[in-house]
Amino acid sequence: xxxxxxxxxxxxxxxxxxxxxxxxxxxxxxxxxxxxxxxxxxxxxxxxxxxxxxxxxxxxxxxxxxxxxxxxxxxxxxxxxxxxxxxxxxxxxxxxxxxxxxxxxxxxxxxxxxxxxxxxxxxxxxxxxxxxxxxxxxxxxxxxxxxxxxxxxxxxxxxxxxxxxxxxxxxxxxxxxxxxxxxxxxxxxxxxxxxxxxxxxxxxxxxxxxxxxxxxxxxxxxxxxxxxxxxxxxxxxxxxx
Amino acid sequence: xxxxxxxxxxxxxxxxxxxxxxxxxxxxxxxxxxxxxxxxxxxxxxxxxxxxxxxxxxxxxxxxxxxxxxxxxxxxxxxxxxxxxxxxxxxxxxxxxxxxxxxxxxxxxxxxxxxxxxxxxxxxxxxxxxxxxxxx
Numbered sequence: 617x618x619x620x621x622x623x624x625x626x627x628x629x630x631x632x633x634x635x636x637x638x639x640x641x642x643x644x645x646x647x648x649x650x651x652x653x654x655x656x657x658x659x660x661x662x663x664x665x666x667x668x669x670x671x672x673x674x675x676x677x678x679x680x681x682x683x684x685x686x687x688x689x690x691x692x693x694x695x696x697x698x699x700x701x702x703x704x705x706x707x708x709x710x711x712x713x714x715x716x717x718x719x720x721x722x723x724x725x726x727x728x729x730x731x732x733x734x735x736x737x738x739x740x741x742x743x744x745x746x747x748x749x750x751x752x753x754x755x756x757x758x759x760x761x762x763x764x765x766x767x768x769x770x771x772x773x774x775x776x777x778x779x780x781x782x783x784x785x786x787x788x789x790x791x792x793x794x795x796x797x798x799x800x801x802x803x804x805x806x807x808x809x810x811x812x813x814x815x816x817x818x819x820x821x822x823x824x825x826x827x828x829x830x831x832x833x834x835x836x837x838x839x840x841x842x843x844x845x846x847x848x849x850x851x852x853x854x855x856x857x
Numbered sequence: 858x859x860x861x862x863x864x865x866x867x868x869x870x871x872x873x874x875x876x877x878x879x880x881x882x883x884x885x886x887x888x889x890x891x892x893x894x895x896x897x898x899x900x901x902x903x904x905x906x907x908x909x910x911x912x913x914x915x916x917x918x919x920x921x922x923x924x925x926x927x928x929x930x931x932x933x934x935x936x937x938x939x940x941x942x943x944x945x946x947x948x949x950x951x952x953x954x955x956x957x958x959x960x961x962x963x964x965x966x967x968x969x970x971x972x973x974x975x976x977x978x979x980x981x982x983x984x985x986x987x988x989x990x991x992x993x
Contacts, residue, residue, distance in 0.1 A: 621989050628981065787930045787987040810984065818984075821977035826914065829907075837903060 623783040627812060631819030634770065635827045641766065642759040647833060655752045660836050662745045669741055673734035775801075778812035786810050902961055909946060910971035916942050917979035924979075925986025938979050943968055 646652050779801055786808045790798045795807050798814040828834040920941060924934050950956050950967055958964045 618992075620992065624985055624988055628985070784984050784988045785992045787925070787928055787934060787983055788932060815981070815984065818977050818980050822974055822981050823978075825974045826978070829910070837906065 620782060620784065623778070623781060623812075624815065627778075627783055627815050628819050628823075630774065631816055631823050632827075634767065635820065635824040637766070638763050638824070639827060639831060639833055641762050642756070643833070645759040645762060646756055649755070652752070652755050655748055655755060656836070659745065659748045659752055662741060662748060663836070666738065666741045666745060669734065669738050673738065774812060774816070781812065782809040783812050784810040784815055790814075905956075905961060906967070906970050909950070909967060910974075912946060912949070913942060913971040913975040914978055916945060917975035918982055921979045921982025922986055925983045926990060928987050928991055934983065938976070942972070942975060942979075 780803065782802060786798065789807050798810055799807055800811040800813050802809050802811050825834065920938050924938070929937065947968065958967060961967055
């Protein structure tokens with residue numbers, strides 16, 4: 617086995633160990649505390665409640681928007697059946713039932729009123745969820761400081777060990793702004809040479825989340841969504857039309 | 858109950874309460890009457906997204922090995938992975954399971970579930986196999 621391939625495997629091993637170390641530190645400082653467990657359960661419960669509220673509101677408003685046209689159609693067909701030439705009447709008939717006109721006007725206010733009440737409930741629930749998410753983030757903050765401190769020291773050590781060493785060959789030529797990372801501290805112009813830091817970052821991105829999921833320590837999707845996902849802040853949940 | 862023809866949004870199950878299909882089995886949203894895949898039909902939203910996530914990781918490992926052994930180089934390899942990863946999963950949940958994507962947060966949610974992690978895993982496996990076989 618060549619030195620380069622041995623370095624590649626060593627970096628993967630280092631990445632696994634550092635991911636386990638990070639989760640271990642987080643478990644000691646955060647996950648095993650009662651406060652964290654309580655907050656996490658609360659956030660999950662409230663997220664599910666919020667989803668259910670939004671669903672309920674959508675159903676109520678959708679029912680109103682679906683049932684009224686069905687009544688209208690039924691009334692129209694019933695009236696048309698009284699005449700002999702059904703096809704002609706259906707073409708020219710226009711609704712003039714007092715009840716249906718009343719319901720048409722009422723539909724707007726019913727939808728609006730159902731929407732307003734539910735919207736207030738949803739906003740209250742969102743506020744509670746936001747506060748709990750904030751508390752959860754504060755609890756995790758101390759582990760992040762500890763991990764950041766440890767990893768800064770470790771990265772300094774590994775950077776000095778692997779300085780100037782080509783640890784792998786890339787099967788592609790990275791984009792120019794990524795070459796600053798993939799060809800960091802390496803001699804020569806071959807851009808397919810891979811430096812320690814680039815491979816380490818890729819390993820960490822892939823291994824850490826998988827380890828969290830395997831160990832059951834990954835934050836719930838509901839909490840992640842409410843706290844702000846990968847693409848930015850969460851979408852507003854009060855839409856129901 | 859699931860309809861035999863067009864999709865009916867109101868007749869679909871919700872993650873918190875799966876509806877019954879025509880065969881009477883509990884189903885998370887398959888529309889074909891009598892066709893229930895009980896292994897998946899009893900899953901809630903989170904569980905189903907976990908299935909998608911791990912399926913993505915497996916595809917990443919398999920493609921990383923294949924691409925590294927062939928070898929497939931350059932942007933073509935990356936583009937090929939993205940297309941196959943997204944395409945296979947889309948066909949899986951859209952055509953095979955025939956779920957209503959809106960119940961799980963929309964097509965975008967299902968597409969991006971675990972995508973970046975699987976991409977990083979694919980890159981690592983691809984680099985390792987390429988280095989081992991073609992530069993060792």
